[in-house]
Amino acid sequence: MATVIAPLPPVQIPADSELDHSDPAGIRLGFPFRIELLGRLGLDTQFGTVWLGTWGLLSVMLGGMAALVYVWAGLTLTGGDMWTFIREFANVQLLPPNGLGAAPSLAEGGFWQIEMLLLAFSTICWAGRCYERLVRYSWRPYLLFAWLSAMLLTATIFVFRPLLMGTWSEAPALGWLGDLDWAQNFSVLWGNLYYNPWHMLAIFFLFGSTMLWGMHGATILATAAEGSHHEAAEIKDMHSGSHKAMLFWRWTMAWNANPKTIHDWIWWYSVGVVLASAIGIISTGTVTTDWYVWGVDHGIVEQYGPMSRDKINLLPNAKPLDLTVVGLPAPPNTTAGANAAQGAAK
């Protein structure tokens, strides 16, 4: 069988000595041990070792500090009683402060700001770890861009949108129920997120990702007896397992991917989740304050009953960034902005 995919230019593999020893924390931790039971399922049995590395060390230290600060904050908020903290663990929430400045006290947003700084730098350091391992193994940087996409969504929720809205309190609280409450309230406050087209697209990709795992995972398991799970080898030179995997879908739905392109599909579907989500989040409260009204205005949803365009000012104390200085219209969430937007709509 001929090569299916036109090969990319070969990548250079650096010698072990070139990179490993330039990193002062370049050691592998632990010793490999095996859990043989996993082998019964066809899973790899070896655990460890794990690469330490400067970026990994920093990332884990910052993440560990964030966990300690969370315990400190939780204990403070529950009156210093460890038992109360444990019992109320799901209800403990570190709330973000009002406005864009530093929080007036630890309990009024200071804990949240400390946590956000630690977690932000921990996440960035993990991207550094991802990058240096990709370089070491000469992988194409897909994994780094997937991680950066996830970081983009997190930064949009916790940083970019609060900056645009003029208050950190637009970001979710940190806590077990904090993100659930935020998700529920966010949808209700901004006129039902289901009619946000980017939210629709994000759910399409999210459900699509699960569907693609169902399809790809099932196809490979069904043909693994003939070696279709050796995917890098099958991309270079296909055998009967991949033939069957391709023919199954061709006969079923008149179209098929191949061992390489299925991974293009799954990569873009999973990255599409966070990219579409980021656009949906950043446009909520900025481009429109009510997605249901937006949906009716754009003819995508029935008007089920009386509909008010008088948006209450949800954030009376917020001072949004003045976007007019860079040539953008004022965000419509201020009273003046909302009136101007309504005037323009009429």
Next chain:
Amino acid sequence: MLEFESAYRKPGNTLLGLLFGRDPFDFWAGRLYVGLWGAVSVGAAFLGTIYLFLAVGQYGDWDLWRANIHAPFRAFGLHPAPFDQGGAWQIVVACATVAFIAWALREVDICRKLEMGFHVPIMFSLAISAWVVLQIIRPIWMGCWCEGFDLSFTGHLTWVSNTGFRYMNFYLNPFHALGVLGFFTTAMILAMHGSAILGIYNTDKDPVTEEANADNFWRDYVGYSIGEYGIHFLGFWLAVFTLVVSDLCILLSGTVFTDWVQFWQWHLPWISQ
């Protein structure tokens, strides 16, 4: 036809052939395998589509986003409804269910022809189970076809929104939480797997060496590599998990539990409040 395809296109080994010794539907139409179940599936889908267009025509809103086949009104309970008051929905749902199940059986036929495992039809059956739970099992349990969702683009979004609020706060439904966890985890694992394969294919190294290196990469990066078979095993079972808890999430809402906020208002008896 793909260049290797003719070697795999063999007659026989279908479910119908197994039962009756011969199978008049055992042929291909272009790229597609037909088979008895393909004929049943396409027939049911064709019938359902005709009724779908008739129903949309009755309401007169042909917009792709808003066109709506309304679920039956509450007054009809589990009885047949007049065509313009939910009867169309009942016919379309019945046709769609037949089409889906026949499609799964057609996949079984194709698996038998290719002598491969039945993982795809099993997974597809679980996807069908979500449809059956939402549109048939739960409405029957609740005693009314009106519990099904409207067949419409934004109409079914409205149904999801209303259903969430009807049981107070769907985010506090533990099976909903597990379902969301499953969806996001599958997306994350999918990105990791796609990145790994796209990162290592067609280099100047031997692909077997490259795959062994991939194991070392994941051990370095997160301390464990599940392996090239294992990652598909994990993805398959994560998708199964997600579908099963999603089924439970909606099946228990309104039938067993009617208030997911109240659901959590308990405490262990030996803990004083």
